[in-house]
Amino acid sequence: AAKEAGRDRCMTFDSEMGRAAKERSQIEHDLKEALEQGQFQLHYQPRVDTLTQKVVSVEALVRWQHPTRGMISPGAFIPICEETGIIEELGHFVLTEGCNTLIKWHRAGVKIGMSLNVSPRQFLDDKLMDIITDIASGPEFPKGIIELEITENVLIGDHDLIAERLRQMTELGFRIAIDDFGTGYSNLAYISLFPLDCIKIDKSFIDQLPTSEPIIRLIKTLSDQIGASSVAEGVETKIQANCLAEIGCHQIQGYYYSKPMPEDDVLKRIAELGINEAPNTAVLCAAQ
Numbered sequence: 001a002a003k004e005a006g007r008d009r010c011m012t013f014d015s016e017m018g019r020a021a022k023e024r025s026q027i028e029h030d031l032k033e034a035l036e037q038g039q040f041q042l043h044y045q046p047r048v049d050t051l052t053q054k055v056v057s058v059e060a061l062v063r064w065q066h067p068t069r070g071m072i073s074p075g076a077f078i079p080i081c082e083e084t085g086i087i088e089e090l091g092h093f094v095l096t097e098g099c100n101t102l103i104k105w106h107r108a109g110v111k112i113g114m115s116l117n118v119s120p121r122q123f124l125d126d127k128l129m130d131i132i133t134d135i136a137s138g139p140e141f142p143k144g145i146i147e148l149e150i151t152e153n154v155l156i157g158d159h160d161l162i163a164e165r166l167r168q169m170t171e172l173g174f175r176i177a178i179d180d181f182g183t184g185y186s187n188l189a190y191i192s193l194f195p196l197d198c199i200k201i202d203k204s205f206i207d208q209l210p211t212s213e214p215i216i217r218l219i220k221t222l223s224d225q226i227g228a229s230s231v232a233e234g235v236e237t238k239i240q241a242n243c244l245a246e247i248g249c250h251q252i253q254g255y256y257y258s259k260p261m262p263e264d265d266v267l268k269r270i271a272e273l274g275i276n277e278a279p280n281t282a283v284l285c286a287a288q
């Protein structure tokens, strides 16, 4: 009986594996089709200056408008894109679409910055350098105001190679931000070797305020020491915003000011909040 039960379990396991694999290849197929049919779009979330409460930049966040399943969040498909290599093409879309949108906004007088997320596999892909070199050589490329967000775990590995790549990106006119800082496994000793413009303090620390205040102060001090601005992400309440201003974080991003929104809506929100003319940071180059 035990043997039979074991076999049953195995069969269940096998058929579940089969189902998972099937669903997986379906999603993969759907993702490729989504790229071809333009089902991906960018939403934008404002980043606000702590002192003036005005908008300094936006972060572009990708969304999948699925024909039958509706709007799908990146958490559900970025990992699959990473594993299958689809991230290369999706990343290309995000970078070009984001940059083109920003150029359009600048022409219309909306002179703010933009952050774009780069996933770990994308960061290591040689084609990324080709893509961003191409973008940076465009006639209207706004130098010094497009920021590439990479997660801390990207910094683990060959430090010379990583530093060199970051330097190349900086030389092309991109800023570099470390996303979700404090949740990864980077070696703090190396942080100062990299040309970082911004440290984004992970939402988990903001959620734990006021208990986490000493840690946030520590990250803020580290940012100051390496000449990077400090940004708090996932700020949802006035109490959190006030506390972060008191600590001296340069910028704040979160539902408290605005959710990520489609282009037209975010432009309205930016107009309501106002644009920051002289950002509260030593290192951000203002748009001319």
Ligand code: C2E
Pocket (backbone or CB within 6 Å): 045, 060, 061, 062, 073, 074, 075, 078, 094, 117, 118, 119, 149, 179, 180, 233, 234, 235, 236, 253, 254, 255, 256, 260
């Ligand atoms: P992230 O870069 O850390 O982006 C912040 C996430 O937190 C976003 O989720 C945003 O909607 C959410 N968020 C912002 N403020 C608040 C808040 O006040 N409260 C709460 N509860 N959430 C807030 P989203 O858009 O689902 O993106 C999740 C992650 O997916 C991103 O984390 C980023 O790692 C990745 N991602 C998004 N777009 C792209 C992309 O274009 N390329 C790549 N490679 N990754 C992307």
Ligand code: MG
Pocket (backbone or CB within 6 Å): 059, 117, 149, 179
């Ligand atoms: Mg990000």
Ligand code: MG
Pocket (backbone or CB within 6 Å): 179, 180, 200, 202, 233
């Ligand atoms: Mg983040």
Ligand code: MG
Pocket (backbone or CB within 6 Å): 180
């Ligand atoms: Mg995050």
